[in-house]
Amino acid sequence: MKRAVVVGAGFAGCAYAMPLRERGWSVTVIEKAGFIGGGVRTFFHGGHPYTYGPRHFLSPYPEAFDFLNKFVPLRHIKKINYTYLERDQAFYTYPIHEDDIAAMPDADIVWAELAARPEEAKAANFEEFWIQRVGSTLYGKYVRDYNRKAWMLKSNAEMDFGFESTVKRRPLESGERYEFKDWFNCYPIPQDGYNQFFDIALEGCDVRLDTTITAFDVHRSRVDIGSETLTYDLLVSTISPDVLLNYQYGELKYVGREFHKIVLPIEFALPQDVYFVYYPNASETHTRVVEYKKFTLHKSPSTLLGLEIPSLKNKLYPTLIKAEVEKAQRYLDALPGNVRSVGRMGVYRYIDIDDIIMQSLQFAKEL
Ligand SMILES: Cc1cc2nc3c(=O)[nH]c(=O)nc-3n(C[C@H](O)[C@H](O)[C@H](O)COP(=O)(O)OP(=O)(O)OC[C@H]3O[C@@H](n4cnc5c(N)ncnc54)[C@H](O)[C@@H]3O)c2cc1C
The missing domain is CATH 3.40.50.720 (NAD(P)-binding Rossmann-like Domain)
Incomplete structure (x- = not known):
């Protein structure tokens, strides 16, 4: 054998x-x-099921869905993500949505930068890649500090490899705000995920x-x-x-996450269909808050939030340098x-x- x-x-x-x-x-x-x-x-905290980070099943591949669905029945979800922009004092949806630009205090600058985007461009690093796609104002609002925090970088120009793979979606969305409309966007039906x-x-x-x-x-x-x-x-x-x-050949670099669980005495903390909030502001150490019962459909008068803070204490994400x-x-x-x-x-x-x-x-x- x-x-x-x-x-x-x-x-x-x-x-x-x-x-x-x-x-x-x-x-x-x-x-x-x-x-x-x-x-x-999946673990449980005060009866609430949760994982470390969202871990929903998101895929363009029917074979992957069929495989997993045989063992763990999967439910389709219609999900929206928010991002909190401190400088605009506003929550917008993420990916960046065209319809939110009109509400921005600097909408004129944003539109002018979008109109000036190159038709075809070759980027040497993550920063160039995003500025070419959405202009420097939107990049500065949504992406710059988020990415630096998330990967613990001094500058996003350090990220000089595989950065396209961090953007599975179009940088600027229009139309319906639900993410990944054409993909399998799912979560397990069983409470233990x-x-x-x-x-x-x-x-x-x-x-x-x-x-x-x-x-x-x-x-x-x-x-x-x-x-x-x-x-x-x-x-x-x-x-x-x-x-x-x-x-x-030396130790490989990774970035990890500290994960904090917060239970609030309300049935839902986030609006309907909003599962995450991203925090792209330099003034906050956390990058994301997830409301777990949106995924799990757990019934409770309270709600569990998971808060993620980048950390070097564990190894989760390879450093794309x-x-x-x-x-x-x-x-x-x-x-x-x-x-x-x-x-x-x-x-x-x-x-x-x-x-x-x-x-x-x-x-x-x-x-
Ligand atoms: C915060 C976060 C959120 C994510 N959210 C999603 C998502 O929503 N959807 C999605 O599709 N993907 C998501 N991913 C990615 C996806 O979850 C991972 O790609 C996948 O789970 C990786 O599985 P793995 O077995 O390679 O790694 P892991 O799940 O990390 O498993 C590695 C295992 O090895 C064990 N181990 C480590 N060192 C040793 C050792 N020396 N000896 C023995 N055992 C050891 C660990 O304890 C662990 O059990 C997320 C990733 C992270 C970090």
Whole structure:
């Protein structure tokens, strides 16, 4: 029987462990935390279901929807996001909507900048990319300080790689304000979110919780957990690839989030259909507030808000700077053929739940 070791039992670890086990492999899953599901696991606070960040299913791929919907029935949502612009003393919708410009105190400047946008432009970094698309005033209001806060950068010009991938939507919307109208925009119907999927995916695997690999020897296909050595035919790793090669090219940079839970004694805090508020102002440390019952439909006279503050205390988002992306690529190129580095940290890209499903479906076909 072939042996696989999967490192990390987040969405990616579960999505890759499942096809291996289904094809008769012996699968050992090593998870540092005391639970499976990683960042997408649903927890409860005062009876309110929540995850760390919104984690809704948003995808253009029917295959990803069909796959997940088999395990966790998904409900379509019609969602609007607000952004709070302190300098305008106003909430507008996000993505930036043409109809909000008329209400802005500097509407004339904004329209003049929009009219002067280049037809075709090539941007060298995130800042240039956005100014070319929406002009410097809208960029300054909605994007500049948000992005600097979110990725803990001194200047957005530092973000010189893959910045297009951070903008899945058109920079300037018109018409209906619901986001991603043509996509699968969904959330699990069960109150425990995606948790059933994690249980099903890892059924029959040897899952070791609260466990960390103490030494990786990827060239000899073995890992140590204290005094125990595991050998494998395939290592599927969802953690940062620098760890697998003992940081030989230096540590890869990431940004994380502090997550705060706030319960308010009102049934709903945000207007109907508004699920998030983004905070793009330099005067606030937080980037986003999410009202969870909008997603979960939890019934309660109170409401739970999740507030996110960028932090270096955990690793969640790769830093999209060319030097870091190139460093990550050196690590990935140096891994032997029987190591698959997958998931958001493993590929060092902003991939979402649907991307992980698509990649794991491809992996299953290749097995
Ligand atoms: C705040 C936030 C909000 C998001 N919202 C959405 C969204 O709304 N929609 C969407 O599609 N995507 C969203 N994403 C992205 C998506 O959730 C992730 O791409 C996906 O969950 C990544 O899964 P993963 O398994 O790669 O990583 P993780 O969920 O981080 O899982 C990694 C697992 O590895 C474990 N681990 C770490 N180090 C070790 C170690 N040394 N040994 C053993 N185990 C270890 C961790 O404990 C964890 O369980 C969001 C991401 C973040 C950070």
